[in-house]
Amino acid sequence: MKGILGVLAALLLGTPAMAAEIKNVRIWLAPDHTRLVFDLSGPVKHKVFSLDNPDRLVVDMEDSRLLANLDRLGLQDSPVSNMRESRQADGTQRFVLDLNSTVKPRSFTLAPNDQYGHRLVLDLLKTGADKPAPVPVQQPAAVAAATGTLRDVVVAIDAGHGGEDPGALGPGGLREKDVVIAIAKEVYRRLDATPGYKPVMVRKSDYYVSLRGRTKLAREHNADLFVSIHADAFKDSRANGASVWVISDRGATGEVGRWLAQKENSVDAIGGVVSLDDKDEVLAGVLLDMSMTFSMEGSRQVADRVHKNIGKFARMHKPFVEQAGFVVLKSPGIPSILVETGFISNPDEARKLKSSKYQSQMAVAITEGVKDYFWHRPPAMTHLAHRKNGGGQLASLSDRTHKVSRGDTLSVIAVRNGVSLSALRAANGLSNDKIRIGQVLKIPSS
Known part of the structure; x- marks a missing residue:
């Protein structure tokens, strides 16, 4: 009996754990990063590290097996020129990403929710040298x-x-x-x-x-x-x-x-x-x-x-x-x-x-x-406000006024005209924030 129990115990201990299945791999391209999402049948332990000459990124997932097809992943316009995979002797699923630009990797796992099951997310963040030129923004x-x-x-x-x-x-x-x-x-x-x-x-x-x-x-x-x-x-x-x-x-x-x-x-x-x-x-x-x-x-x-x-x-x-x-x-x-x-x-x-x-x-x-x-209600100092006011010569900063309409408050008028509330009070000799519809307020230059 002891011999049979020993054999059974050996068989049980020798049975490998069920490997997590990598069922799908998705890619999303954003202006500041590229995201790779691995859809999994269960949670996995993973690690990510970089290799130089040439630049590569390695993702190892313990006790896992790839079922998805990587051929149609769509790597064009991404920092990844090629993606290779292999299964190691210890059951680790390895992915090697050949890089064509410098990235900063960030990875994390996500638990199941209403939309998806277990996931491993790998974000490839653009570094300073690879970021696009900043988009000109409007002046406040x-x-x-x-x-x-x-x-x-x-x-x-x-x-x-x-x-x-x-x-x-x-x-x-x-x-x-x-x-x-x-x-x-x-x-x-x-x-x-x-x-x-x-x-x-x-x-x-x-x-x-x-x-x-x-x-x-x-x-x-x-x-x-x-x-x-x-x-x-x-x-x-x-x-x-x-x-x-x-x-x-x-x-x-x-x-x-x-x-x-x-x-x-x-x-x-x-x-x-x-x-x-x-x-x-x-x-x-x-x-x-x-x-x-x-x-x-x-x-x-x-x-x-x-x-x-x-x-x-x-x-x-x-x-x-x-x-x-x-x-x-x-x-x-x-x-x-x-x-x-x-x-x-x-x-x-x-x-x-x-x-x-x-x-x-x-x-x-x-x-x-x-x-x-x-x-x-055009914001102050916009082409739209200028056009509404007749499109003529731009009034000097010291000549600007605002006629109070329904819904206006003194703080709202201050924000819309880019001035402080205290400056607006001082310019109009106000001791409090009470204003009335039809009242014409002087807008200070700063």
């Missing part, structure tokens, strides 16, 4: 005012999701990320063709940008407005209607708002964001009450116009602008709106959203709403 209001120059109105256009995050899925494999990038590009084209506007695409093609990364890009370009475009899903396929959203500091307006905000705010788990390094910077910005007052008031006014335009041809989810705690709308000092172009989970709306004609209608509604808002 204060700089433009100090120099007496005019600038364009900057609108950041954010197509939701992208890369390994497809967003919501509709019938027939329709993906939210494809619908919204088409609408966003049309909004960009229309604004770019309008004198006085400088549109900026948050993502230009199929790659992922984190939620904080989207608002950070808007801030880096000194955007006057942030427009995020989506086409989400709901657990009930009967849900329908387009909607326009602004940030809420008191909670969402209804069950759908809570559901959508929760889904959108959790997409970084799909995109693979493992830290929020800029959270302190964002928190500090939120504490600037003057900027937030301005951005929330502006957000509401833009949203009202876009909502009205979409309602001319589409069913609206609610007859009013809705509110929810979308992270992507929390950008201090920048009016921000989120447009849900429809429920991709609803078969009828999915069919419309797939149509280029409907996509164009949606883009026109958004664009015209944006243009109408800025015509009525």
Whole structure:
């Protein structure tokens, strides 16, 4: 008996653990990095190291086996010229990446979520020598005012999701990320063709940008407005209607708002964001009450116009602008709106959203709403403001005035004209922040 037990024990101890299967490998190209995603059947231990002469990157995954085909991975335009693989004697699956430019590797594993199973993510970050030349950005209001120059109105256009995050899925494999990038590009084209506007695409093609990364890009370009475009899903396929959203500091307006905000705010788990390094910077910005007052008031006014335009041809989810705690709308000092172009989970709306004609209608509604808002409230020292004022000789900085209209506050006027609140009070002999509609305020030069 002891002999039999010994043999059985030896057999059990000698049986190798089940190797994790590498079922698929995906690649995404972004302006500042390339992402490789390995879809796995289970968790793996891994290590990444570099080799020189020639430059190579090695990825080792313990107790794993490659089942995917690498032939159609699509490495063109990436820093990887070739990718080779081999299985080592100890069961380690090895990948060797031949590099054609210098990169900084970053790797991490992700647990399963609603979209994917276990994953190993390898980001190849561009280094300083390989980064593209910085894109010229518009001067902020204060700089433009100090120099007496005019600038364009900057609108950041954010197509939701992208890369390994497809967003919501509709019938027939329709993906939210494809619908919204088409609408966003049309909004960009229309604004770019309008004198006085400088549109900026948050993502230009199929790659992922984190939620904080989207608002950070808007801030880096000194955007006057942030427009995020989506086409989400709901657990009930009967849900329908387009909607326009602004940030809420008191909670969402209804069950759908809570559901959508929760889904959108959790997409970084799909995109693979493992830290929020800029959270302190964002928190500090939120504490600037003057900027937030301005951005929330502006957000509401833009949203009202876009909502009205979409309602001319589409069913609206609610007859009013809705509110929810979308992270992507929390950008201090920048009016921000989120447009849900429809429920991709609803078969009828999915069919419309797939149509280029409907996509164009949606883009026109958004664009015209944006243009109408800025015509009525053009930022100071912009070509648009100059044109509205008659397009004549630019007034000297000491001659600038502002006529108070409904919804204005002293802090809002200060932010829009690039001056401090104290300077605005002093220039007008004000002992407090009370102003009245129709009052003409003198705008100081700094």
